[in-house]
Amino acid sequence: MQIYNTLTNSKEEFKPLNNNTVLMYVCGPTVYDLSHLGHARMGLVFDIIVRYLRYLGYNVNYTRNITDIDGKIVQKAMELKLTSEQISRYYANAFSKEMQALNTVSPDLEPKATDYLAQMIAFIEELIATNHAYVSSTGDVYFSCQTFKEYGKLAKKNINELLTGAREQVRSQDELSKYKRSPIDFALWKVCDIHETVWPSPWGLGRPGWNIECSTMIKHVLGETIDIHGGGEDLIFPHHENEIAQSECLHHKQLARFWIHNNFVNVKSQKMSKSLGNFTTINELLGSYSSDTIRLFVLQNNYRHPVDFSPSGLSAAKLAINRLVNSIQAIDPGITWPDFLKPKINEPNYNKFLPTKSQIQEFLNTLNIPTDFGQNFQLEFEEAMNNDFNTAIAISKLFNLSDQIQTSPDLKTKQNLAILLKIYAQVLGFTLVDESQKVPPSTALDLVNLIIELRNLSRSNKDFKQSDYIRDKLLSFGIEVMDSAKTTWKIK
RNA sequence: GGCGGCAUAGCCAAGUGGUAAGGCAGAGGUCUGCAAAACCUUUAUCCCCCAGUUCGAAUCUGGGUGCCGCCUCCA
Structure with a gap:
């Protein structure tokens, strides 16, 4: 090191x-x-x-x-x-x-x-x-x-x-x-x-x-x-x-x-400094970009060199993170993670107990990762990090791994390499949480209104079978629909 | 003025003696009712300029140019 x-x-x-x-x-x-x-x-x-x-x-x-x-x-x-x-x-x-x-x-x-x-x-x-x-x-x-x-x-x-x-x-x-x-x-x-x-x-x-x-x-x-x-x-x-x-x-x-x-x-x-007044606060940044995006943006640079802040750089990082998140989706949802890799985000100080190399190795040994690639990946990752924390190279290995996952013809290999990717992304502090389908509250409101509108369309077409189906379905989600002169709804 | 650092493709950026990682953008393609997303392939004969060392340099040496930081509170 x-x-x-x-x-x-x-x-x-x-x-x-x-x-x-x-x-x-x-x-x-x-x-x-x-x-x-x-x-x-x-x-x-x-x-x-x-x-x-x-x-x-x-x-x-x-x-x-x-x-x-x-x-x-x-x-x-x-x-x-x-x-x-x-x-x-x-x-x-x-x-x-x-x-x-x-x-x-x-x-x-x-x-x-x-x-x-x-x-x-x-x-x-x-x-x-x-x-x-x-x-x-x-x-x-x-x-x-x-x-x-x-x-x-x-x-x-x-x-x-x-x-x-x-x-x-x-x-x-x-x-x-x-x-x-x-x-x-x-x-x-x-x-x-x-x-x-x-x-x-x-x-x-x-x-x-x-x-x-x-x-x-x-x-x-x-x-x-x-x-x-x-x-x-x-x-x-x-x-x-x-x-x-x-x-x-x-x-x-x-x-x-x-x-x-x-x-x-x-x-x-x-x-960027307080005295020059040209700063962007962390809170402002977190409003527009995920922690993974900010992390990638920062760690793609050598820590001893300046980073030039730019919205385009952050957008680039955001898209790049997406590629890793997509590759992770190859993981078999039925996998049993060992305790030390389970997300414990709700526990206080959960991140103090970070997995060690030997713990990770022990777990990887139970998987059938093609040794030629898996071991090379780990070696190259460590070689980069051992060289004064060269995160830029370490991250580039993550993207190489992502390419391997996407192009591998074998499903099991895909799944195992995706596990490898997730673990090593975690070593660098990336969560790779898929936030693409997180619906914000204001959008949820728009969605309910859209469904009510579509239902009213069925009703005016006298397609009561469909309109009843929608009403029952909404009720099962906890949304009660009431038809009077004007259709209203409320959370039950 | 002193000390330290940086200069690599359209943009960001790694590499510090053995023939240019990675990301974004671009181009081509797969998929697709349309669109989007996603994915695949591809993209620097060359690394600010000049001279030198070497079989070989983006990488070392000397000189030059430009930019930045510290020397005052600041991550």
Whole structure:
């Protein structure tokens, strides 16, 4: 299994530190607004990583934090005259629902910054005690970047260049830099006096800096060294760089062995972002496209390359998904699925128990799948995924399989290959639910009216045999028809 | 300015030394009372430009052009 590591800018063989257990932490959302496609991409990329690692048999501890301390949350709360907690709870909830609607596996742990204040303060105190941090004349606490000689190793930045860059650029921060020993030092604790959302600390009322929460929660939830740390590419600098600095200064241990970063969703080759206002929310998207469609659209691209958002791209993905859904119809409806493959969508956390390779293999052995094709398929699928999660190739194998199903002359082969397709689509998180015959309520109303109209046509033709048949049939569906001057109906 | 990335058919996109995956659109066909859907077949002598290394390059090296991201909150 090769994974591209941002730390070394190269693909490396992945092995967890401790046997079979993978400790994985992903930077989650700051909950102050609805999420957009870009957040969905982050969710989907790490969803695939968790799914596939579990498929390989790893015991993955998937932790994704919720940032519920942030100036933007405070600002929104003031605008709406609500508390920060109300705002963050609302949007954390919305995010969780959206991620579920996208059929992503839920994190095992979802720590919130507000639950780790004491630990953050202790963390900062230790950094001060070891001279990696200092209290400025304003009372704010800063991390002293120059005490960490490896500062810049993740983002490949040279500390001197950062210093010159900062001097030229951050003119608006002149005020601030007077209190910092170095312009690149970042805040660990900021004192402030907005009543609503401040916490007491040895340095006075205030809020923790953004970077300290992840270092602290990783330490307390997962440990001092984790296997995988992930997030969006824009977090590399300064956020992840700063996490490394804080944690490694304190623990003298590597914070994360593999750093995985996903690229962005672009709109007309410009980054989709809140600040540019060119975003489409996940909810809007889910109104027009299924989770499978969105998933295909995202996963057809390499996760380290930008995806260009376009309605035509999504429509293409929608049609493509149809082909897989149609091929699945070849499955014998009488098949008995093993427990681990049964849909358990109504159970909470159903998707945490993902089938492993060996479970799938055991089941496939009971079927009579032509070994030449079936085994090649699995090998090629895994070869693709083992190469830094090359979902584009893995998906193309799904379409190859679909072609095999359609062109195979033998019914049993068709059925078995369709089972193979369904299982491996599931490994990639596709549901392949056939939604083509889902009748929306408004259409149901139109249908009843159409049948009443046709029945009235029979009645006016004095074809009472047919009109009675329709009335009885409708009644058996629970729809009572009443003929007066005008025919009416109601649900009985 | 520094660092990083990208440039492949009409469109999206994988491939990073051995002769171009996959999806959409297009073309032809099967099916069909008509229509639609579905399915099948087919579609790049070539991978931004120039020079070089090599038996062999889209893939490596050097140079150039264009686009994007990070360096400031952002997945």
